[in-house]
Amino acid sequence: MPLRVGYVREHFSSPLLQFAEADGGKTVVLVECPSGTGQLISRLANDEIDIAIALTDPLISGIANGSKAYKLVGSFVSTPLNWAVTTGKDSKFNEIADLKGTTIGISRQGSGSQTMAYVMALQQGWPTDDLTFQVNNDIRGLINSVNDGSTSAFMWEWFTTKPFVDAGEARFIGSVPTPWPSWLIAAHPERASHDAVRKFLDTLTTYVGAFDSKEKRASEDVEFIKANFGYPVEDINAWLKTVSYPKDCRAIPKKVITDTLSVLEKAGVVKAPVAGFDVGHFVEEDVTTLT
Structure with a gap:
């Protein structure tokens, strides 16, 4: 049986789509x-997918908070994600500081849009336990919520949000890159064989390497993203300048896990056990290599 691979249909997923x-x-x-990573994690738990390509922070916080639905098996994008902070087209909010004490829109509980709101609060010096959220499922629901006033703002990847802002449906008021x-x-720890997962990651590495090459970036990547996502060429080229992919999708740097846990702990998203976090607990060691 083929592996069921959950993903978010965004420009980042281009090598996966080609595979x-x-x-x-x-x-x-x-x-x-x-709906993003919250939905991906839910589908892993509900036996709807075997593998998920998802955001670093909610994946790590899920395991830290006790999820047994998956383990980390590899890396997909090695650069930070630039989260746009977006409000309604006619709202009263003009900068991130204006959002203190308001209701933030998120796609789902445990999603990147929620985790990054905690990171934003940490950067702003706000108490993280004062944050209030409203679940709005996807970017369309999030845009509707900032325009009907039920939320003040939401956070979503910069270039994915840009077409809606360019169309005058919402406004950018800031950005928060992931640290x-x-x-x-x-991957689910039991559902897919380790051999199948290893083969998937090795093949994905081939497609990621090709997509990340200088030659493909010059023209083929641009044409693929334009054809599949409809973004303007200038936005595609701007994004390609900011993104890079790993040389080996089966490798995860230990530092990624430890640094992410450190920030999430400061933000109040996770709480370390008395003995501290065991990095090995987060990965499927028979599949991935910790570097």
Whole structure:
């Protein structure tokens, strides 16, 4: 049976889409999760997918907070994610400082949009236990909520949000880049064989390497993203200048896990056990290599 791979259909997923297109359903079947990492984690727990390509912080916080639905098996994007802070087109909010004490829109509980709100609060010096959230499922629901006034703002990846801002549906008021590489890969610890997961990651490494090459970035990557996502060429080129992918999708730097846990602990998202976090607890050691 092919592996069921959960993903978010965004420009970041281009190498995965190219892999799946060439594979033709023989070894992988893609399962789109438009609500993001919260939905991906839920589908891992509910036996709807075997592997998830998802945001680093909610994956790590989920395991730290006791989830048994998955372990980390690899890396997907090695650069930070730039989260745009976005408000309604006619709202009274003009900068991040204006959001203190307001209700923030998120896609789902445990999502990157929620985790990064805690990071934003930490940067602003706000008490993280004072944050209030409203779940709005996806970017369309989030935009509706900032325009009907039920939330003050939401956080979503910069270039994914930009078309809505360019269309006058919402306004940027700031950005918060992640203090960690943005995307990791997780798998259910028992559902898929370790051999199948290793093969998937090795093949994905090939497609990631090709996509990340200087030659492909010059033209083919741009044309692929334009055809599949409809972004303007100038936005695609601007994004390509900010992103890089790992040389080996089966490798996870220990520092990614420890640094992310450190920030999440300061933000109040996770609480370390008395003996501290064991990095090995977060990964499927028979599949991935900690570097």
